[in-house]
Amino acid sequence: MxxxxxxxxxxxxxxxxxxxxxxxxxxxxxxxxxxxxxxxxxxxxxxxxxxxxxxxxxxxxxxxxxxxxxxxxxxxxxxxxxxxxxxxxxxxxxxxxxxxxxxxxxxxxxxxxxxxxxxxxxxxxxxxxxxxxxxxDDSVLTEYKGGQIESGGRLGTFGEQDSANVPFSVVSYTNRAIEDQQLESIAEVLASDATVQAGHGFGNYAEKFMVRGFALDSDAISYGGLYGILPRQIVSTNAVESVQLLKGSSAFLNGVTPGSSGVGGTINLEPKRADKDLTALTLDTTAEGQVGISTDVARRFGDKNQWGVRVNALQRDGNSAIDDENREETSISVDVDYQAEKFNVSTDVGYQKQTIDAGRSVVYSGTITEVPTAPNATTNYAPSWAGSELESVFAMVRGDYELNENWTLNAALGANKNKEYGDYGSPTVNSANGDSTLYRISVPYEYNTIASSVSLLGDLTTGQVTHQLNAAYSGFVNKTYTAYTMSDTSAGNISNTNIYNPTDIEYLSSSSGEGNMDNPNIQSKTDVKGLSFADTLGFMDDRLLVTVGLRYQEVNVDYYNYDGSFDTASNDSITSPIYGIVYKPSDKISLYANHIEALQQGGLVSKHSFYNYSNGGKVLKPYSSEQNEIGMKFEDGTLGAGIAIFEITKPEAYGESGGLYDYFGEQRNRGLELSLFGEPLTGLRINTSATWLDPKLEKTKNGTNDGNYAVGVAKYRLALGGEYDLRTVEGLTLGGKIIRSGPQYLNASNTLEVDPWTRVDLNARYESSIAQQDVTWRLNITNLMNEGYWASAVGGYLTQGNPREIKLSLSTEF
Missing domain, CATH: 3.55.50.30 (Phage tail protein beta-alpha-beta fold)
Known part of the structure; x- marks a missing residue:
């Protein structure tokens, strides 16, 4: 793009x-x-x-x-x-x-x-x-032939950087990739990258990711480099210009994420801009009858085209491929930018609402001694009353001012207001034959954030050494508001069902709850601030780049009871270093290495009776994670390739019912990543990657789980994708993707192993004309064989992979 x-x-x-x-x-x-x-x-x-x-x-x-x-x-x-x-x-x-x-x-x-x-x-x-x-050319990123992948992305305080020039592994999936494969969510986009494994949030419909074997929550996805601005559970792709994946620890670059996930990597989304005049219309449908319409309109104005406006709108509704599940989505975004010789400013405003009825979420493990076989891919074991309504308004203003030819001042301010309500009912499976129990919990949840960043970027030369300097502030203030009611979970009062032959359980009455369901009180306030300074020194005509830096990070969290009264607080800070080196033996090859340390928020131990932790209400101390990585990148504009070897460690917190929930040992992930993408032959585009992980638990309580594999981390993942423009049929492109995911464990003792799985996707695109109007037909089939499989055990529960879905769309530009 x-x-x-x-x-x-x-x-x-x-x-x-x-x-x-x-x-x-x-x-x-x-x-x-x-x-x-x-x-x-x-x-x-x-x-x-x-x-x-x-x-x-x-x-x-x-x-x-x-x-x-x-x-x-x-x-x-x-x-x-x-x-x-x-x-x-x-x-x-x-x-x-x-x-x-x-x-x-x-x-x-x-x-x-x-x-x-x-x-x-x-x-x-x-x-x-x-x-x-x-x-x-106002872009610093290299777009590979075929236009679906860019090398690089926004690296927090460093701004947009080409991957070849930084000691990190980062890649971006463009809007063209999103459109060509009809990708409707961030999880669908990143399914093409073997580094990323996706599942659902705890009991809800949020997209939850594992990057390099560590969790990344959906509310930790940044927008233009700012955290906490996007919708919290699911983010639509219709207004996204690129999905940028930074593999590895990123707290130095971006600061602490909301919820402090993202030790193994982060995701940043860049909004669309009015680069050219455009009027586009897309109609889409699925075999199950879900129908959508979207528009994308862009214009530039002014005597020098200095003003730009881009408006994206989407409405989609209908049954999903899961039995009896219905999803509706409304999304609108307006992006305005002004570009002058030395000053650029942009404003992005968005609204998103998603309604999920009879939504299938996750499966918890109860008294099972082995992981049950996944049900038929289309089976819906959620009751008809289960569902959620997610509504969000968000906005961001970003400005760049060129002080002189060497120094630039950047600033951004963003805010959002998320409002959710869910009736959740996920089965707990207790036997290999699928017998399960189920209870209801209803939760209103509000999530409001104000985030900001200011950075000064510049370059200077001292003797034969160049310097790329950046000093930055970044932070956010986040407030959450919640309450709950739930049905009786005592023995004999939980409703029975079966994940293979589910019963549509009637709505379960409340037996307990806390807070005001109509107007929930504040539950937490998180105030995160960070100051950083880094210098990238260039030697040998910038063929050798050495990055050194420090970041001061402060995390202050206030926790409240359900009635809004103050409960407890957590305050901590740390100064952590970053070291990185890039050596370019040629214009196409970069060798790199890095060491990053980061502070993460500890969190509050749940006081809920469902968990029954003996230290419920205690605040865990913030913890530090560390990463060491070496790698090589190849980029020539036609092909991109990379190899990375890394080790990441972080303290591991867990607990058992009736016992302590605390840090017991650490999770140490060692891994190897390979990637190859671009257009090696005219008309042939490929995107292939592979990851092997050794995710071990160390220094566990009493040494019980020492040497075991970490929960929810696949030992290997392969993603083989590509497409080809048929020469025999002008305008026709055929493609597909094969994903192979290795075994993973559902518990820390490694007695419950989830089987490996393979998924095959196909896609076709045909460019033709109707009444002299150019149109593009797109057909995508995910999970071609309609395989039933457990896609993820992230969080210690099971997320089932989606069934076969057939999507057809018709697009045109005026």
Whole structure:
């Protein structure tokens, strides 16, 4: 998406200013007149799917100009010995020429008489101002051929960074990947990455992730680098430009997350921007009858196109692929930006509402001695009254001011208001035949956050050493409000069901509860502040980059009783270091290593009778996690590849009914990651990754579980994905994905092992026209074989994988 965006920016810039510097004396012409060009402007701006083979640049450009009647002139000396790379995508003829010129040092300029010329980029000036690639391209990220993956992302206080220049592993999935595969949630997007394993939250419908074998809650996903701003449980993708995955500990870069998950990695979402004028409409449906409509409208205004507005809206409703489950979603976002020479500011406002009826959530383990076989993929073992309504309003303002050519000041402020209500009923399975018990708990939950960040980024040179400096503040204040009622959980009063042959249990009356269900009182207030400073020193013409830094982190939490009265508090701080190194033996290869330490919030031990912890109400101390990592990256714009070896340790808290809940030992994950993505052959795009983990428990209480595998962590994961543009059928693309997940354990004693599983997905895309209007058909089938499997044991409970779902959509742009 970024490369296509840059081509639009280049084209707009060239045509706006090059008419004033028309050059004469050009030798070779494509042989068509400017009058013919003017008559065929509409033809030249019409986009179509094209594939151009690698070859002689001059001949390729001449062939395109003649075919599309473009008056293009250039000196043959400019293209002598230059080759064009293979290009495939949806382009107008002028955009195609811009794409072929990328990396050649040449640019196409528009002349006053309607013709075009090629010029050496280094000689392209106007009023004494040199127009360089850096000025035209406002993205620091490398987009791989095929447009579905970018190398890099927003790294907290470091801002947007290309992966090749930082001692971390980070990758971004673009909006094109989201659209082409009809990915409706963040979990669906990240299913393509073997590093990430997804499940549900405890008893609810929240997306919960495992990254490098450590939990990442959905409310710890950042938005433009700010925590706590997005909807808390499920985030729609319709207004997302990119999903950026940072693998590994990130507390130095981003600060402490809400809830303090994310030791093994974090996710950042970037909103869409009005890069070009756009009016798009998509209609979608599933085999089960769920129907959706979405629009995406973008415009730029002003004499210099300095103002941009982008509006995304989505409405979807209907039955899911799970028996009797219904989901409805409404999502609206408005993004406004202003771009000046030295000052950029953007405002993003969003609204999201999701309603889930008869929602299948998770399965708890009771008195089982082995993990039962997963039910049929479509079986819904939740009662008909189980469900949730999730509503959120969120906003963010971000500004960047260029103080001078070396220093930039960035600031961001965001806020949200989440309101949820759920009637939850998840079975507890007690035997291999599926016999289970079930109770009801109803919870209103409100979650409000204000987050902010300020950073100063700059560079300077001392002797032969360059410095990339950043000083930053980041923090958030989060308040939660809740209450609950629940049915009787005493022996003999819990309703019986079976996960293979479920009973639709009637709504269970309340026997206990706390707080005001209509107007819940405050439950907690979290105030997190962090100050950081880092310097990346460049040696040997920046082929060797050494990053050192310190972060001061403060975490203050107040806890309240259900009646709103103050209960207890937790206050702690720490100063932690970061060390990183990147060495580039060539322009395409980066070797890196890092060491990161981070402070995480400890949390309050539950006082709920369901858990019966003897120290209920106690606040656990904040804890520190550590990461060491080495790796190698390869990037050439066509292919990206990486290998990483890492070790992450964190204290492990757990407890048993009637006993203490406290830190007992630590979880130590060692792992190996491999990845390969891009477009190695014209029309063939791949995205493949693999992860092997050794997630062990150490220093456990009385040594009972020493050497056991950590709960809910798959020992290995493979994700093999790709697609191919069929040459025999113009406009048709076929693709698919195979996910293989290894065994994992449901308990710390490792007596309950969850079987490995394999899932196969297929997708197809066809670009055609209806009544001279370009349209794109998309067909996606997830879980082709309709396999019933336990996708995750994260949290010590079971999340079942979704059944086969067939999605069809029709999209067009006006």
């Amino acid at each position: 970024a490369a296509q965006k840059n081509r639009f920016l280049k084209t707009r810039l060239h045509r706006a200013i090059s008419a004033a510097i028309f050059s004469t004396g050009l030798v070779v012409s494509a042989g068509v007149s400017s009058l013919a060009f003017a008559e065929n402007t509409v033809q030249q701006e019409t986009r179509e799917q094209v594939t151009v083979a690698a070859g002689n640049l001059g001949k390729t450009l001449t062939d395109i100009a003649v075919r599309h009647r473009i008056a293009l002139s250039f000196d043959p000396a400019l293209t002598q010995d230059l080759k064009n790379t293979a290009v495939s995508g949806n382009f107008s003829p002028l955009e195609l020429i811009d794409a072929l010129l990328e990396g050649t040092g040449l640019i196409m300029t528009a002349n006053p008489d309607g013709t075009y010329s090629l010029m050496d980029q280094s000689n392209y000036t106007m009023s004494g101002l040199a127009v360089s690639a850096e000025q035209i």
